[in-house]
Amino acid sequence: MSNPIKTVVIVGGGIAGWLTAGRLAAKHKGQSVNGLNVVLVESPHIPIVGVGEGTWPTMRSTLLALGISETDFIRECDASFKQGAKFAKWVDGKDDDFYYHPLVIPQGFGKGDIAGHWLAKQHNADTSSFSNDVCYQEALCEQGLAPKTIRTPEYADVANYAYHLDSGKFALFLQKHCTNTLGVKHVLDDVTSINTLENGDIASVLTSEHGEVAGDLFVDCTGFSSLLLGKHYQVPFKSCSDVLFIDTALAVHVPYENENDEIASHTLSTGQEAGWIWDIGLQHRRGVGYVYSSKHSSEEQAKAVLARYVGDTFDSLTVRKIPIVSGYREKFWQNNCVAVGLSAGFLEPLEASALVLVELSAQMISEQLPQSRDIMDIVAKRFNETFLYRWEKIIDFLKLHYILSKRTDNTFWTDNRDPKSIPESLKEAMALWQYRAPADHDFTSRNEVFPAASYQYILYGMGFKSDYSQHVYALDDISFAQYHFAQNKKLIDKAVSLLPKNRELINKVIEFGFNRI
Amino acid sequence: MANLVAVDNKNHINTKVNLKKVEQYGANLHLIPVVLSEFIHLAVQYPIVITKNGNTGQFVFSTMLGFEKNENLFWKNEQWQGLYVPLQIRRQPFFVEAKGGNKNNELAVCLNTNSPALLDNIGEGLFDEKGNESKYFQEVKASLAQLLMGEKENKILLDQLTSMALIQSMSLEISFVNKGTLQLTGLYTIDQEKLASLNNEQVCSLHKTGLLPAIYTMITSLGQIQALINLKNKRLTK
Secondary structure, three states: OOOEOOEEEEEOOOHHHHHHHHHHHHHOOOOOOOOOEEEEEEOOOOOOOOOOOEOOOHHHHHHHHOOOOHHHHHHHOOOEEEOEEEEEOOOOOOOOOEEEEEOOOOOOEOOEOHHHHHHHOOOOOOOOOHHHHHOOHHHHHHOOEOOOOOOOOOOOOOOOOEEEOOHHHHHHHHHHHHHHOOOOEEEEOOEEEEEEOOOOOEEEEEEOOOEEEEOOEEEEOOHHHOHHHHHHOOOOEEEOOOOOOOOEEEEEEEEOOOOOOOOOOOEEEEEEOOEEEEEEEOOOEEEEEEEEOOOOOOHHHHHHHHHHHHOHHHHHOOOEEEEOOOEEEOOOEEOOEEEOHHHOEEOOHHHOHHHHHHHHHHHHHHHOOOOEHHHHHHHHHHHHHHHHHHHHHHHHHHHHHHHOOOOOOOHHHHHHOOHHHOOHHHHHHHHHHOOOOOOHHHOOOOOOOOOHHHHHHHHHHOOOOOOOHHHHHHHOOHHHHHHHHHHHHHHHHHHHHHOOEHHHHHHHHHHOOOOOO | OOOEEEOOOOOOOOOEEOHHHHHHHHOOOOEEEOOHHHHHHHOOOOOEEEEEOOOOOOEEEEEEOOOOOOOOOOEEOOEEOOOOOOHHHHOOOEEEEEHHHOOOOOEEEEEEOOOHHHOOOOOEEOEOOOOOEOHHHHHHHHHHHHHHHHHHHHHHHHHHHHHOOOEEEEEEEEEOOOOOEEEEEEEEEEOHHHHHOOOHHHHHHHHHOOOHHHHHHHHHHOOHHHHHHHHHHHHHHO
């Protein structure tokens, strides 16, 4: 074979860099002589951004693919269990305004139109919120319960779950695993220049002290600076700030008052005057941050909002300001260079899309790694198509949270509902959902990121009404609906009686650990 | 609630333990934790399985006496009908505790003064009139010692089984005469395929540490599940 791919060089050592290195080395036998040579070059002078603290359930299969023990991961990354997101004050901003986007699909989903039936029973006395009527996970979150017990094997669950984690610790943990177990070579040095071949491919990167590091494929994990894809190849950045207005984050680490305070088992997202505040419970602290639109709020105002949310301890905390430029590169794979992580793009952390995009990118690169340079352009084309689609769909889904709000307290919210700011693809989908619930046939690509169930949770959680009056017959299977609503109630009782508190389980994992089976 | 006090020949010179009430401790238990040195006695009548401790999630060896909570199929007519009564039952109402509650302190034999076996003050005494330990109390202490030692042996075996990945979950679907079926979960046993594919070094290490017989006893004891089903069916047809 001509031009075989033998060496992959990853530039940048945050979570994106180490996850990509790990997936490649695990799949392509980085630790064996005839396996793939995986090298990661990391500057000792550039700190990692470390923005992602929320994951998707996909992280479980990612860690498993890397051969990592879940017990080790939880112990070393300050990690806790996440069972979805609670959105407070997003609809009208009142104190009792909240809904859930849980990780368990609605009861009866896929067997019949449970969302439609739920809409039909809304005048009944026993109706509560959509997520509580069709999913047992909201009750678990409201009571601070864990998604499994200490008897549940590693990575298995009672209720579907993801993680909250300390991204700095996670990057170090991955580094250790990649270099000690998976055979990834670690070069701690600054990249000073890039050497190219005649066809425009990158031949090597030049480092200050380790000379040239040559490779057949280069992965750009250099964060916001996008050293290879952005700076070197000048691939244009496609901004979406006309759709998603948030452009600044103010973040703090809030310590628990007591060592054994409860850990929330969901991400709490609370709507504010010009954006929203994330609140993520780790083992030793909470991560809290206000993401807002600087066009709709001054930094001073924003700080005041965050201070009010955090309370008395705020004055003693260090506030970190992170600029958010929403958008993504027009392509992600150019020549023999592919970008993963912030170098590819960034969006506000509303649905924890940052780390999942890293996982999906690392997975696709490792699964479809071209054997030869001769076929790389085909893989690159597919990669670009796949991820352009994914970025667009994520933007649609994030925007959905804003267009359904009824808040009028700040132009941030009313501007967000301006039709000019809504992507055509989302408008089309919303037109269809006027008359029916989102269904699997709305999401037919194998590259979908958010399934129909997620759209249902947001739409009906935020009070959207689909009008079935033209086809009421679609909802005549009353026994189906009654069965599943009753079933959900049973599952709530069962799960609540079985599951321990989130903190209690974390403590047990630290003391005893999960078994692998 | 248990109330544990250290046993001595002053306070407990007249204490008597009703052995019938002792066996009653097992009347409603379908799983009882056991130690390695009991395996050979258990396997004659009961299946030995691996379960997870509800509090810690860690593996423990248990003997199986019924199929659901509160069901001990060997308990009939207010009596234990099996040949062998597990140590965990026989040692009741005695426990071993560190003196003063400090883990590093010397161990002391304690008595649960709230035990129903003490209520009527009839049965076996702990001391004679001179304050010497009775044969019964010596047996109790031997049982407690065997349990303490057994915890260590259990751990060695479980560590070996875990590190060689020899434990597998056991899924049992059982149909009874009344057409009722039961899906048993949470039970684990030896993975015989894995056991057969161990390399020489691993087999040798299991043999030299004396663990191999225990592993085969566990496998053999699974045959008793059928006997247990028969017992249950007998009960159902009555």
